[in-house]
Amino acid sequence: MNPSTALARVLVDELARCGLVEAVVAPGSRSTPLALALVAHPGVRVHVRVDERSASFLALGLARASRRPVAVVCTSGTAAANFHPAVLEADESGVPLLVLTADRPPELRGTGANQTVDQIGLYGGAVRMFAEVGTPDPAPGMVAYWRSLACRAWASALGGHPGPVHLNVAFRDPLTPDQPTGDGPQWTAPLDGRAEGRPWTSRPGPRTESAPHVPADVERGVIVCGDGDYDPVPFLALAEITGWPLLAEPTSNARRSGAISTYRQLLAVPGFARAHAPELVVSVGRPNLSRQILAYLRRTERHVVVTTSSVGDPTASLPDDFSDPARTATDVVAAIAPPAGLNWERPASTEWSRSWARAEGLAREAVDGVLDAEETLTEPRLARDLASHVAAGSLLFAGSSMPIRDLDATMHARCGVRLVGNRGVSGIDGTVSTAIGAALAHQRAGEGHAYALLGDLALLHDQNGLIIGPGEPRPDLAIVVVNNDGGGIFSGLEQAGHPDFERVFGTPHGVSMERVAAVTDLPYTRVEWATDLPKALLGEGLRIVEVCTERAASAALRRRIQDAVDAAVTGTF
Template sequence: MNPSTALARILVDELVRCGLAEAVVAPGSRSTPLALALVAHPDVRVHVRIDERSASFLALGLARVSRRPVAVVCTSGTAAANFHPAVLEADESGVPLLVLTADRPPELRGTGANQTVDQIGLYGGAVRMFTEVGTPDPVPGMVAYWRSLACRAWASAMGGRPGPVHLNLAFRDPLTPDVDTGPWPESLEGRGGGGPWTARPGPFTAPAPFSLPDVERGVIVCGDGDYDPAPFLTLAELTGWPLLAEPTSNARRAGAISTYRHLLASPRLASGPAPELVVSVGRPNLSRQILAFLRRAERHVVVSAGALGDPAAGVPNAFSDPARTATDVVAAVSPPAGLDSAFPRSTDWSRTWRRAEWAARAAVDAVLDEEEALSEPRLARDLVAHVAAGSLLFAGSSMPIRDLDATMHARCGVRLVGNRGVSGIDGTVSTAIGAALAHQRDGGGAAYALLGDLAVLHDQNGLVIGAQEPRPDLAVVVVNNDGGGIFSGLEQAGHPAFERVFGTPHGISMERVAAMADLSYTRLEWATDLPKALLGEGLRLIEVCTRRSDGTALRRRIQGAVDAAVDEVL
């Protein structure tokens, strides 16, 4: 066996022993040993993509939903640089990735050799671990090195703060397994029984919870993140504190304040008493309103849960505090002492929020239901309401996630995800496809994505899937307002150069995009037709055409209706 093949096969075998089940490969010559080793392994489902950026975001989506590391492989040169946006998103959102970049051997670096760049530490501080693996040599000790390194990489990706790991692998010729350079000086086998070279430690000891003070004006804020929302829903029920849940927290269930975005922008509520205590978890950074609300709190307890901290340490090693108002950072919380679970507490504060929620909810729905033509906010509300329990919904990072935040009712049974770590436009189609593939491999139901037109155009290559590749059952619902709709509600909208520099009209129908990728296409205009349009199988595009100016005006009208309704009940 030649050294390059030996390294690739041992690395893949050891990663599978750790739990690797999915890998994404972007084609290239220098990465041949890894690609062939992955395709040959019966326990790895391999996905091939022609575009490295698409490949890396596909891996991100697979890893986000499956909650286990996914390997993504590329050749040397600019291929590795195209992984960088997905690595940044994985870092910020705590998604485990194994980034395996092939490289030229040291003797070719810095010589002007083709497809050679400096890949050492390419992703900087965005990775949990970087290793220059070194060129494979047929000497004793290599097998233990490679297998222990694979285990260390897996543990680093899955650690207290999950995220990307980068292994840079320099391969010398020959790159294909059919060239045998002689016997290996030691056994290539791993541990007996199929276990990993280095066993992972058992479960972390649960940290002692921080006992919350007993206050009336408490609030619970659930931001984006992959954590269990149940303790915070229970806390809200026991204390009577309002629970404000962003969509991708998956905590907007029965009892949550579904209209908090409008309520925090309402002058009547905003001018009322400040919260004595805010308990936040995840990344609460979707709206300016929530950040302003955090700044008003007398005390702010940040709970570092799931991917945001290492429970074994007792004190979290990472936490989200975008408003820089945290007074306490803890790993877990418990309700104030003395509360009776049989009698949820009702106070003036809790009753005020509940009355405001009822009034605002009715006001939002009344405005949205005035017309049957689908607006962007109504599409968001109706889409999440219509999908069946067990479904997955991927939300784009611009207006789709904000419209969901502003309009969706509280409900359970639907898992909402999105690229909220960096909230970039990169790779949203590919991430949604990866998320759907992982969701359905694990036995989940249908999958949907709500994206903007620019996000789809930015990642059209994500729709190009080879005939032999696994394909998801995914309906991609695209809001086409011919440009950058999010800017229409910001200060830039009044500038004379707005339309060219920020609006960026493109004039492209999603029907042409669907034709490019040979996908089924539906154009949707009326709200009553949404359930029918969502029917179907496979990867498909559903287009809803809107005007940016109409969406901006409608959102302002909704806020005005909420303000009036809140004034009336408070």
């Protein structure tokens, strides 16, 4: 066996022993050994994509939904650079990703050799670990080195703060298992790993110790659940037994029964925000979706941040990259427990909790009243109704810009739906591919249907993600696209008044999603009325549902919603 094939087979085998079950391959020549090793391994499902950026975001979606590292492979040169946006998103959102970039051997670097760039440390500080694997020379100890390195990479991706790991793998010719001429070095040492399929290096389990309690004498407490992949149940329990309101962003998956679903509008009412200034805020995840939450965090006397990387392991070392966008954190803890002595059998009821509950009821009625006033499927109503209509066990991927914000503003509290999105960097890169990857992982785990709510620019930005070759795994995913012919988020920002707004920020494109669906041979449905949405969501496989709206009208509707909440709440507290 030639050295390149030996290295690739050992790396893939050891990663599979660690737990690798999914890999994404972008075709190329220099990465041939890795690609062939992956498709030959019976325990790894391989996905092939022709676009490296789409491939990397597909891997990101698979990893995000499955909560385990996924490998993504490319050849040398600009191919590796196209992984960078997904690496940045994985870094900021804490998604475990194994980035395997093939490279030219050292003797070809810096010589002008074709498709050769400097790939050493290509992703900078965005990765948890980088290793230049080195050329596969037939020297003693190489198999142990490769296997231990694979285990270390796996552990680094899944560690206390999950994220991307970059292994740069240099391959010399021959790149395929066969050597027709018989020339060149052969690999003769045993390539075997540990007995019984065990990984080369095993990780110890987490320690368990008690978590610190929150103060028992605080009535005006608030729990803020931001974006992140953590268990929301402890924070829901804390809210119930303390009576503290729980303000949950959609992708926290904590907007369940009892959560304040209209906090975004309530905190935008100046009088309400002043009257409900908290003594203590307990936050978890990344609470950065709305200006209202950031302003509210600045009002608190004490802010306890619970690090999501440590949830489930209270004694894990605290990362220094905990989320504190308002810079108000007074305490950072690995876990938190309710105050001692509270009644776990009966939810707390205080004037503080009752005031929030009254405001939620009034605001909820006001929001729904504006949305239900007409049957046209508006952007905010689409977000609310989609989140309500999807069945329990479903996955809903939310695009950046307005889709996630409309969900935040209108979504009712409910259980049974898993919401995910690329909220680490909040770009529109690769959102189609991420949604497809998340759907594939969700359904491989035996879960239900999957849906995505995207804007038109996000879909156009990643049209290549819709190109899935024959025989490749395909998800059951309805991509619901809001087509307002441009960048809708800017219509609600200060740029809207600029004389060059439409060209520079609105960026109209004139593309119907029906044409996009036709190019990729996907089923297509257009929906205009709210009553038709449930039927349009029916179906199987990958499909596109288009809802056409107007940017200016949508911005005006959002202002009417806020005005209605202002009128309903002002003077009642």
